[in-house]
Structure formats: structure tokens, C-alpha cells
Amino acid sequence: MIKLVSENDFWGIPNWLFDIIIIVVAILAGLVLKYILMALTRYYKSRSTFSFLRSSVLHLGRPLNVFLPLVFLNITKTLMVLPPRMLAVYFKLLEIGLIVAFAYILVNLIDVFQDFVFSSYDLKKADNLRERKVRTQLQFIRKILVAVVLTLTVAAVLFSFEGMRKLGAGLLTGVGVGGIIIGFAAQRSLSNFLAGLQIAFTQPIRIDDVLVVEGEWGRVEEITLTYVVVNIWDQRRLILPINYFIEKPFQNWTRTSAEILGTVFIYADYSLPLDALRAEFDRLVSGHPLWDKKVKVVQLTDAKENVVEIRCLVSAANSGQAFDLRCFVRENLIHFIQKNYPESLPKVRASLEPIKQLPSS
Structure with missing residues (x-):
């Protein structure tokens, strides 16, 4: 028996198999092109310093896995021999896929720009006030841009359908009232x-x-x-x-600058010689790398019933260094008092007197 081949078959291949071959070849062509691009730029991916090409390779690798095969599918769509209704569905899916993939690329291009700004404004600097300002604003701008891209993508997908266009035109007439209702409902947000x-x-x-x-x-x-x-x-x-x-x-603590004063309170007996304590404090702070050479003061700030309150004030470049410097000063001053003036540690004084006997009646 001789098998008859329909007029739409190619080289004896059924239409459905031909369509599958076209789809597979288009996807493979897109992935191969993406692999070639990544191979040509592999050197930049391994670099530690910033470059636009390196950042683009890092951020655009995944989006291109989707976008390039869709581009090849779109190029070869005229070769498909699907029935008209299925062909219309296929074309619509390709259109939606390209819109979403392009939005994916745009979001990652925003990340490329963010990498550029981060490389230009490094937070690791000692005085990073300007860098913190720019990075804070950049975070908000990035989130707003991503939200705009996603909103426009959803709108583009919806308005690619003829029915949604007509519905959207009708909705525009009621957008004022709807905006008021949504505003009340989402007041907190x-x-x-x-x-x-x-x-x-x-x-x-x-x-x-x-x-x-x-x-x-x-x-x-x-x-x-x-x-x-x-x-x-x-x-x-x-x-x-x-x-x-x-x-x-x-x-x-870092509103206008990272510099900050650190305070250490020492409580000791009234007999502690303050001059000796000041000399030791000056020795400890002057040779310490965390001190920024601006403020170092010892003051008697209070006289309580049993102890005196001594405040040691030091300055540092930032709050982290100030905390470490305070701990160092506190530990060593206490050790100094224990070693040289143990009798000046806080104590409770009591006076014991014999009880006089009352005269017998």
C-alpha cells in the first residue's frame, strides 16, 4: 500500500512534526547565540573591578536565555503550518512572551546602572556621607523604575487583546471615581x-x-x-x-557625619587621685589607633553619697570605633585603679561603737 502525502507536508514530513522541528531549531539557535555571546565575554565576568560589560554579562545572562529563543521563534513564525486558529494563538503567545522578556531585560539593565553607581560611591570610605545619600536615593529610584516597568508590561500584555482595549476605553471614564475609592481603601499603603x-x-x-x-x-x-x-x-x-x-x-548618630563622642563613666572612692587617673587616661588614648586625635577629657561630673562619678570623654571616626575605644578605656582604667589604688575602689563606710548600758534603776 502506498501512503499518500498531503499537500501541506514537506519532504514527506507531517505538518505537526515540521512545526516541532522549526520550534526546536529556533530555540537551539537562540541558546547557541547566547552561549557564544557569554563565551566571548567570559573574561569580563571573572574580573573583580566594575565595567559595564562585566555587569551586563552578570545581569543579562538569564534574560537572554528567554529573549533570544523568542526572537528566533518570532523570525521563523511564518514557516509554521499550523491551522489558522492555532496559528493566531501561537502568534499571540509569541507577542506576549517577547513583551515579558523585554521587560525582564529592562529590569536587569536597571541593575547594571545600579552597579555603576555603587562602584562610583563606595560605602567603605571613612567619610561616606555623600555615598550614603546617593545610595538611599538610588534604592528608591530603582524600586520605582521596576514598578513602572512591571506596570507598563502588564498594561502592554492586556492591551494586546482587542477586547481589553475596548474595556480599557470604557474604564477611563470611571477612573476618577475609582481612584477615590482605591485611595480610601489603600490609605495606609x-x-x-x-x-x-x-x-x-x-x-x-x-x-x-x-x-x-x-x-x-x-x-x-x-x-x-x-x-x-x-x-x-x-x-x-x-x-x-x-x-x-x-x-x-x-x-x-550619623546624620551629618560619622564622627561621634564616646563616654566612659568610672565610679570610685573619694580618695582616688584624679591627676594620676588623667595621666593614665592620656597615655591609653594618645597611643590608640582608634582615637581621632580630637577629644580626650577626664572630668569629675558628680559626687554621690558613697562614690564620685568620673566621666572620660573620647572621640572616634565612627560609632563602631567609638564603642571599641570605650571598652578599651574602661577596662584599662579599672585595671589601673585595681593595681595602683585598690583602696580607692567603691566602698561602704561604717562606724562601729559600743552600745552604752543604760543605768539600772
Whole structure:
């Protein structure tokens, strides 16, 4: 028996198999092209210093895994021999896929720009006030841009359907009333968003700022459009709504500069010679690498019932160094008093007198 080949078959290959071959070849061509591009730029990927090409290779690798095969599928779509209805569905899926893949590339290009800014404004500098300002604003700008890209992508996908275009035209007439209703329903979220924009540009806090908030000491690790993450000194994370920093008071130790004064309180007996303590304090601080050579003072700040309060004031370049310097000064001054003036450690004085006997009656 001789098998008849339909007029749409190619070289005796059924239409469905021909379509599968076209799809597989297009996908493989896209992946091969992506592999060639990655191979040509592999040298830049291994570099530690910033370059636009290196950052593009790192961020665009995954999006190209999707985008390039879709491009080849779009090029070869006219070769498909699907039925008209299925062909229309195939074309629509390709269109949606290309829109989403292109949006994926745009989001990662934003990350490339972010890498460039991060390389230009390094937080590791000793005086990094300007860097913290720029990075804080950049985080907000990036999130807003990503949100805009995603919104436009969803809109482009929806409006690629004829029915949605007609529906969208009808919805525009009621957008004013709808906006008011949504505004009331999402009042809290909108207030957080507006607070985020206010913080981004007025900057009461910035990335890497040192804060004392809710009784905790830590650094600002992340600022989003709705919340702030504070990395506490013991590696816990304190997460606060962003409008907290608009409505409530908090301490910012690095608002205008990272420099800070550290305080050490010593409580001793009245007999402790302050001149000797000052000389030891001056010796300890003057030779310490964490002291910034600006402030070192010993003062008698209070005289209590049993002890005197001695305040030692030192300055350092930032709060972390100030904390370490305070611990060093406190430990060594206590050791100095224990070794040289043990009788001047805090003590309780008592006077014992014999009880007089009452005369017998």
C-alpha cells in the first residue's frame, strides 16, 4: 500500500512534526547565540573591578536565555503550518512572551546602572556621607523604575487583546471615581509610599546610618517603599514601617557625619587621685589607633553619697570605633585603679561603737 502525502507536508514530513522541528531549531539557535555571546565575554565576568560589560554579562545572562529563543521563534513564525486558529494563538503567545522578556531585560539593565553607581560611591570610605545619600536615593529610584516597568508590561500584555482595549476605553471614564475609592481603601499603603518618597529626598535616615530606635542600636541595612530594615549589633533585624521615621522620634548618630563622642563613666572612692587617673587616661588614648586625635577629657561630673562619678570623654571616626575605644578605656582604667589604688575602689563606710548600758534603776 502506498501512503499518500498531503499537500501541506514537506519532504514527506507531517505538518505537526515540521512545526516541532522549526520550534526546536529556533530555540537551539537562540541558546547557541547566547552561549557564544557569554563565551566571548567570559573574561569580563571573572574580573573583580566594575565595567559595564562585566555587569551586563552578570545581569543579562538569564534574560537572554528567554529573549533570544523568542526572537528566533518570532523570525521563523511564518514557516509554521499550523491551522489558522492555532496559528493566531501561537502568534499571540509569541507577542506576549517577547513583551515579558523585554521587560525582564529592562529590569536587569536597571541593575547594571545600579552597579555603576555603587562602584562610583563606595560605602567603605571613612567619610561616606555623600555615598550614603546617593545610595538611599538610588534604592528608591530603582524600586520605582521596576514598578513602572512591571506596570507598563502588564498594561502592554492586556492591551494586546482587542477586547481589553475596548474595556480599557470604557474604564477611563470611571477612573476618577475609582481612584477615590482605591485611595480610601489603600490609605495606609499610600501613606507608607509617600513617606518612602519623603525619606528618599529629605533623608532623615540613609543606608548605613547608625540609629538608636526602639531601644536598639543598629545600622540601616535596607530601605524599601514600605519598610526599613535595621541590622542590630547582634545580627538581629528590626523591621519598621517606613512612616515610623516620619511620625516618631529616633536617634541618628550619623546624620551629618560619622564622627561621634564616646563616654566612659568610672565610679570610685573619694580618695582616688584624679591627676594620676588623667595621666593614665592620656597615655591609653594618645597611643590608640582608634582615637581621632580630637577629644580626650577626664572630668569629675558628680559626687554621690558613697562614690564620685568620673566621666572620660573620647572621640572616634565612627560609632563602631567609638564603642571599641570605650571598652578599651574602661577596662584599662579599672585595671589601673585595681593595681595602683585598690583602696580607692567603691566602698561602704561604717562606724562601729559600743552600745552604752543604760543605768539600772
